[in-house]
Amino acid sequence: METAAKALIEGYMQKAEKKLKVAKKLLKSHDYEDCVSRAYYAVYHAAQALLLTEGEKAETHKGVVTLFGLLFVKTGKFNKNIGRYIANLKDDRESGDYEIFCYVDSKSAETAVSEAREFLKAAREYLQKNYPNVLK
Structure with missing residues (x-):
């Protein structure tokens, strides 16, 4: 794998960890819509x-969901639940960000954080197993 790709992968994972950390803070402060978004x-x-x-980069949010499903869920690299998390969180984020009369409760926000935590854990484990020199 090229050095530039490794740096991008590491950068994306660092950004992912940062967003999860912010989501946890927003959950604690009862800001549930923004928690789900993060x-x-x-x-x-x-x-x-x-x-x-896999040498891919999606240009849209829907593209990320679709490509992840095709390249990682359908191939058995990740289980179906992990694949559902990204699709469900995308829908929930869009509702919270764009719908005026959307209500996100604490349980939904807790579920979002839990699913994000599990997704990131699975992603880290996959990267460490298959690309051990990518993450620091």
């Missing part, structure tokens, strides 16, 4: 990192 972006950035390992 949890989604944690997963989005981790998924972009994973796509780079």
